[in-house]
Amino acid sequence: MSMWKCWFRRLAQFAFVAAAAPAAAQSWAWDDGTVPFVVTPEEIVERMLRVAEIGPTDRLLDLGSGDGRIVIRAAQKYGTRGTGIEIDPSLIARSLANAAAAGVSDRVNFVAQDLFDTDLAQASVITMYLLPEFNLKLRPRLLALAPGTRIVSHDWDMGDWVPDESLELRTPEKAVGRDGRSRVFLWLVPADARGRLVGEIADHGGAWEFRFDQKYQQIEAAARVQGHDLVVRGTRLRGREIKLVVTGVVDGRPWNQLFRGEIDGDTVRGEVLVSNGESARRLPWTAKRHP
Numbered sequence: 561m562s563m564w565k566c567w568f569r570r571l572a573q574f575a576f577v578a579a580a581a582p583a584a585a586q587s588w589a590w591d592d593g594t595v596p597f598v599v600t601p602e603e604i605v606e607r608m609l610r611v612a613e614i615g616p617t618d619r620l621l622d623l624g625s626g627d628g629r630i631v632i633r634a635a636q637k638y639g640t641r642g643t644g645i646e647i648d649p650s651l652i653a654r655s656l657a658n659a660a661a662a663g664v665s666d667r668v669n670f671v672a673q674d675l676f677d678t679d680l681a682q683a684s685v686i687t688m689y690l691l692p693e694f695n696l697k698l699r700p701r702l703l704a705l706a707p708g709t710r711i712v713s714h715d716w717d718m719g720d721w722v723p724d725e726s727l728e729l730r731t732p733e734k735a736v737g738r739d740g741r742s743r744v745f746l747w748l749v750p751a752d753a754r755g756r757l758v759g760e761i762a763d764h765g766g767a768w769e770f771r772f773d774q775k776y777q778q779i780e781a782a783a784r785v786q787g788h789d790l791v792v793r794g795t796r797l798r799g800r801e802i803k804l805v806v807t808g809v810v811d812g813r814p815w816n817q818l819f820r821g822e823i824d825g826d827t828v829r830g831e832v833l834v835s836n837g838e839s840a841r842r843l844p845w846t847a848k849r850h851p
């Protein structure tokens with residue numbers, strides 16, 4: 561079969577499965593299990609970059625970079641240095657030409673390789689428009705990246721790792737996908753908060769002890785001070801940043817405490833806002849993980 565006939569057959573097959581079963585992700589892949597080249601509409605590229613709050617100090621990695629549009633737009637609009645990883649060498653050549661035409665060749669590069677052979681640790685932001693099974697295969701490696709690394713996926717989620725943010729937009733111009741809609745998901749790699757953390761808060765109860773159980777960025781917390789268990793709610797972990805509200809009696813009076821901290825290895829550093837409706841004050845808070 562000629563190259564054109566083969567390509568036409570693949571395109572027809574793809575158009576058929578997309579039209580027949582737009583939400584059936586498995587049908588999206590070619591017979592050989594790879595992801596076809598389908599572009600992200602420019603408006604969605606912009607949303608993906610904005611949800612990641614991308615900037616000039618970021619290092620962007622687009623896994624399966626197609627014609628290079630995500631990396632090129634990030635460089636052009638946000639001054640971001642970026643790398644596109646693409647298995648198809650003809651798309652690498654196209655991306656390089658597109659980068660030159662956009663005047664960003666000095667900020668971007670494109671590498672012809674399998675995304676599963678790529679070192680992801682270089683990135684502060686990773687974008688991808690792949691397939692659910694690709695996302696799930698990548699998930700353990702993504703979770704092992706530096707806490708706070710942002711991951712943005714077009715259309716496909718990450719199983720039971722719920723996103724930190726998600727949005728859905730109408731994209732009637734999209735040739736394939738989900739009912740003329742695009743979904744954008746953002747995850748922040750969560751810091752490891754698990755275990756028992758103890759820290760002194762001078763002038764407010766003395767030694768505070770926290771216990772954190774964690775699944776991805778979801779935290780279940782318990783707090784104890786002066787021999788009393790306190791009520792913990794509103795716990796949130798976003799990358800390295802942890803926040804929690806603790807209520808209960810401290811030094812004989814009912815207080816609300818809003819803890820905020822940055823997790824750095826076995827240490828959390830931040831502050832606590834202590835209030836009781838009559839007065840409020842901010843106190844420094846440091847806690848260390850103990851076995």
Ligand SMILES: C[S@@+](CC[C@H](N)C(=O)[O-])C[C@H]1O[C@@H](n2cnc3c(N)ncnc32)[C@H](O)[C@@H]1O
Pocket residue numbers: 594595596597598599600622623624625626627628629630645646647648651673674675676688689690714
């Ligand atoms: C759906 S397209 C997305 C293109 C671009 N990121 C965008 O959003 O416009 C997926 C791309 O991944 C590439 N790809 C598929 N499997 C790959 C792999 N194992 N390693 C690297 N690239 C791959 C395909 O060639 C295709 O260009």
